[in-house]
Amino acid sequence: MAKSVLTVDDSRTMREMVAFTLRQAGYDVFEAEHGQAAIAVLKTKPADVIITDLNMPVMDGVALIRALRADPKHRSVPIVMLTTESDANKKAEGKSAGATGWLVKPFDPERLIDVVKRISP
Amino acid sequence: MNFDHLRATYFEESAELLESAYEQLAALAEGRADAETVHALFRAIHSVKGGGGAFGFDRLVALAHVMETLLDLLRDGALEFNAGLITLLLRGTDLLADMLSAERAGEVLPEGEEAELAAALAQAAAVSAGTAHAPVAVGQVAAETVSGWLIRFRPHPAMFRNANEPLLLVRELRRLGAVSAVADLSGLPALSQLEPEDAYVAWSFTLEGPVPRAKVEEVFEFVIDDCDLAIEPIAADDAASDVDADVSIEGPQVAVAAAVPPGAMSRSEAPVVQSVRVDVGKVDRLVNLVGELVINQAMLVQLGSQLPPDLCPGLIGGLETLSQHLRELQEGVMAIRTQPVRSVFARMPRLVRELSAQLGKEVRLVITGEATEIDKTVVEQLADPLIHLLRNALDHGIEPPDVREAAGKPRQGTVHLSAEQRSSRIVIEISDDGRGIDRSRVLTRARERGLIAPDAVLSDAETDELIFLPSFSTAATVSAVSGRGVGMDVVRRNINALGGRIAVESRFGSGSRFLLSLPLTLAVMDGLVVTVGAEALILPISAIVESLRPPAADIHALPGRGAVLSIRGGYVPLLPLHERLGIPGAVNDPARAIVVIVETDHVGRLGLVVDDLVGQQQVVVKSLETNYGPIDGIGGATILGNGRVALIMDIPGLAAGASATSPAPQAAPQSAAALH
Numbered sequence: 001m002a003k004s005v006l007t008v009d010d011s012r013t014m015r016e017m018v019a020f021t022l023r024q025a026g027y028d029v030f031e032a033e034h035g036q037a038a039i040a041v042l043k044t045k046p047a048d049v050i051i052t053d054l055n056m057p058v059m060d061g062v063a064l065i066r067a068l069r070a071d072p073k074h075r076s077v078p079i080v081m082l083t084t085e086s087d088a089n090k091k092a093e094g095k096s097a098g099a100t101g102w103l104v105k106p107f108d109p110e111r112l113i114d115v116v117k118r119i120s121p
Numbered sequence: 122m123n124f125d126h127l128r129a130t131y132f133e134e135s136a137e138l139l140e141s142a143y144e145q146l147a148a149l150a151e152g153r154a155d156a157e158t159v160h161a162l163f164r165a166i167h168s169v170k171g172g173g174g175a176f177g178f179d180r181l182v183a184l185a186h187v188m189e190t191l192l193d194l195l196r197d198g199a200l201e202f203n204a205g206l207i208t209l210l211l212r213g214t215d216l217l218a219d220m221l222s223a224e225r226a227g228e229v230l231p232e233g234e235e236a237e238l239a240a241a242l243a244q245a246a247a248v249s250a251g252t253a254h255a256p257v258a259v260g261q262v263a264a265e266t267v268s269g270w271l272i273r274f275r276p277h278p279a280m281f282r283n284a285n286e287p288l289l290l291v292r293e294l295r296r297l298g299a300v301s302a303v304a305d306l307s308g309l310p311a312l313s314q315l316e317p318e319d320a321y322v323a324w325s326f327t328l329e330g331p332v333p334r335a336k337v338e339e340v341f342e343f344v345i346d347d348c349d350l351a352i353e354p355i356a357a358d359d360a361a362s363d364v365d366a367d368v369s370i371e372g373p374q375v376a377v378a379a380a381v382p383p384g385a386m387s388r389s390e391a392p393v394v395q396s397v398r399v400d401v402g403k404v405d406r407l408v409n410l411v412g413e414l415v416i417n418q419a420m421l422v423q424l425g426s427q428l429p430p431d432l433c434p435g436l437i438g439g440l441e442t443l444s445q446h447l448r449e450l451q452e453g454v455m456a457i458r459t460q461p462v463r464s465v466f467a468r469m470p471r472l473v474r475e476l477s478a479q480l481g482k483e484v485r486l487v488i489t490g491e492a493t494e495i496d497k498t499v500v501e502q503l504a505d506p507l508i509h510l511l512r513n514a515l516d517h518g519i520e521p522p523d524v525r526e527a528a529g530k531p532r533q534g535t536v537h538l539s540a541e542q543r544s545s546r547i548v549i550e551i552s553d554d555g556r557g558i559d560r561s562r563v564l565t566r567a568r569e570r571g572l573i574a575p576d577a578v579l580s581d582a583e584t585d586e587l588i589f590l591p592s593f594s595t596a597a598t599v600s601a602v603s604g605r606g607v608g609m610d611v612v613r614r615n616i617n618a619l620g621g622r623i624a625v626e627s628r629f630g631s632g633s634r635f636l637l638s639l640p641l642t643l644a645v646m647d648g649l650v651v652t653v654g655a656e657a658l659i660l661p662i663s664a665i666v667e668s669l670r671p672p673a674a675d676i677h678a679l680p681g682r683g684a685v686l687s688i689r690g691g692y693v694p695l696l697p698l699h700e701r702l703g704i705p706g707a708v709n710d711p712a713r714a715i716v717v718i719v720e721t722d723h724v725g726r727l728g729l730v731v732d733d734l735v736g737q738q739q740v741v742v743k744s745l746e747t748n749y750g751p752i753d754g755i756g757g758a759t760i761l762g763n764g765r766v767a768l769i770m771d772i773p774g775l776a777a778g779a780s781a782t783s784p785a786p787q788a789a790p791q792s793a794a795a796l797h
Contacts, residue, residue, distance in 0.1 A: 010164060010168065011134065011168035011171055011172060012130060012134045012398065013127070013130055013131040013134050013135070013168070013171070013172035013175075014168070014171055014172060014175075016126075016127055016130050017127060017172070017175055020127060055163070055164055055167055056164070057157075057160070057161065057164065069282070075284070076284045077284060078284045078285075079283075079284065084167070084170075084171065095283065095346070098282055098283050098284070099283060100283050100284045100285055100343060101285075101342070101343035102343070105171045105174060105175075106171060106172075106173075106174030106175040107175070118289065118293050118340070119284075119285070119286075119289060119343065121286065121289065
């Protein structure tokens with residue numbers, strides 16, 4: 001069965017780019033537009049890998065990572081954060097919250113596939 | 122989904138994001154901002170930049186980046202908002218919008234103010250930051266190729282907490298070449314003392330093959346801060362020789378089942394906004410399909426009515442229920458296409474603010490009804506006419522503060538912009554309390570230009586109506602704001618193209634009021650089915666004023682100019698449709714036919730002569746232009762219940778043709794009534 005990836009981003013463009021890229025690589029991708037929506041959708045469908053933006057309304061990426069790491073169900077799910085060069089501090093923050101890996105936007109599609117492959121169980 | 126689709130999504134979303142950026146900036150300018158405003162603004166610019174980078178829009182990314190840097194400082198409170206910064210950010214947002222539309226159209230935007238603006242933004246940011254951000258140097262990794270690598274790796278507990286798995290690292294190393302590993306278990310405590318979340322095991326990996334160092338480092342990219350790592354090259358002759366024995370790797374499974382109360386999860390109970398993004402094309406297909414159903418239903422009703430009612434008693438009731446549900450379905454589908462006029466209205470406060478500053482006037486803009494919904498296509502095409510009307514109101518309508526004061530008005534002028542739904546139409550009103558239309562000047566100008574006869578006597582409403590004629594401009598000095606004469610006629614044409622009407626009411630000295638009436642949707646309309654000869658034609662209900670069978674005495678033939686109908690003291694020119702369309706076998710004598718009086722923008726009222734009225738019906742507009750070509754006077758076609766194709770009349774087009782053959786339009790007394 002195809003591995004499932006949840007992409008969390010308030011930018012529809014970004015979500016679709018992630019989804020487009022990973023679907024071509026054979027992943028089953030589903031989406032959420034912010035942290036809270038991600039938590040809600042994870043209740044109904046588990047993800048093998050989560051890719052999240054940091055800067056989002058309602059619940060940002062760092063809060064999402066913390067919340068997931070605090071939940072036994074999601075403690076070991078690999079989480080990749082999408083950062084930008086201006087988010088240097090955010091990256092450290094995300095990492096200390098429990099992010100598994102990171103990727104700098106704009107990402108190279110091959111690199112995204114590569115990173116997801118690398119960290120997914 | 123393909124790349125073009127992604128691009129389309131990006132452009133669409135970016136337009137929305139910039140729209141919201143304008144709103145946030147307006148809120149900041151007007152002091153309505155809260156903590157979330159700056160964050161939302163930052164996110165909007167950030168998202169536009171993020172997507173832009175993916176498509177290689179480098180200039181856009183560069184500009185968005187300096188804006189973002191500035192916003193970041195504002196967000197952190199390192200910098201305070203002021204009018205200058207808001208103007209800079211507004212200009213930046215404008216330029217981003219221009220860049221996006223250029224990219225969308227596949228054009229290259231001229232350099233223009235870009236560099237200067239970026240410099241100004243960067244300087245504003247540097248003022249507080251002390252120094253501007255230096256570009257991050259990209260590290261050059263020397264291509265170092267050897268026969269293999271010895272990797273010593275000791276994870277810290279933090280690595281496991283981030284869901285990084287040593288086993289996966291080994292898997293990755295194996296992709297690069299043959300791997301042998303030795304586990305160092307010396308740190309492992311007795312079972313009773315073992316902390317499940319701690320890290321006790323270290324490894325030495327030998328990776329064989331001429332792998333670049335960067336590739337090896339990449340494997341450890343995410344764990345480099347959470348482990349002790351040494352990567353040493355192995356000389357060609359002693360590869361794998363310093364590892365004594367292979368130990369099969371059973372990845373130390375990190376215990377993750379520790380019970381943590383999921384307290385952080387309770388917040389997720391808040392409602393999540395449910396919405397689905399759908400391609401407009403899909404909605405249009407749905408609209409079309411519903412249209413076909415409407416036609417089908419009309420057909421069934423017609424067939425049903427031919428059967429004796431006692432033959433199938435349930436049929437009539439069933440058909441009625443079907444009609445009712447179909448109408449609801451249609452409304453439901455149409456509602457998908459609608460969107461609030463807010464997205465257009467939201468641009469107006471800024472326009473008014475900037476323009477009033479430029480013109481040295483004090484103007485307050487009051488907006489109401491921005492939640493009113495209208496077809497997406499109409500919303501998109503509404504911006505230009507509205508901007509034009511607002512510019513006119515500020516430039517020509519509202520007087521300078523001193524003049525206002527002298528006239529006993531408040532120094533600050535008021536412009537109202539409102540939208541409301543009235544049955545199947547949306548009415549948008551733009552009114553100002555300025556000087557109103559100076560009719561004597563309008564008349565003078567119209568005579569100068571030969572638009573009206575020198576001795577013509579026009580009512581006030583007719584005079585106001587003159588401003589919609591092509592090439593009419595009365596601004597004493599042509600200003601940069603409203604331009605020269607390209608004006609109300611274009612506005613009217615744009616509104617007409619949307620199936621709408623525009624009218625003006627004005628009182629000299631106390632202001633003007635423009636009313637735009639627009640159809641809710643363009644795909645379905647209420648039509649009156651009429652017959653001419655053997656043909657059935659559709660007249661748009663929205664244009665019809667009345668229909669009558671006129672007494673012969675009221676019809677007056679004019680030599681060489683057709684005939685007019687005298688009605689309630691005025692005259693309405695008659696246009697026999699069979700003549701216009703060349704339909705044989707129609708009723709020739711207007712007194713034996715039916716006259717449908719329609720309202721037109723150019724020539725006032727017009728009496729269309731038809732044979733008979735069949736009935737009112739919702740018709741699905743099928744474009745002729747896409748399959749055939751534009752025909753003057755015909756707006757499209759539809760399929761009737763009996764399966765026949767009927768042409769839909771385009772009243773403005775008919776009127777234009779009529780005025781070409783019978784030139785007496787402006788002076789016709791009835792034209793005044795067309796405005797109200």
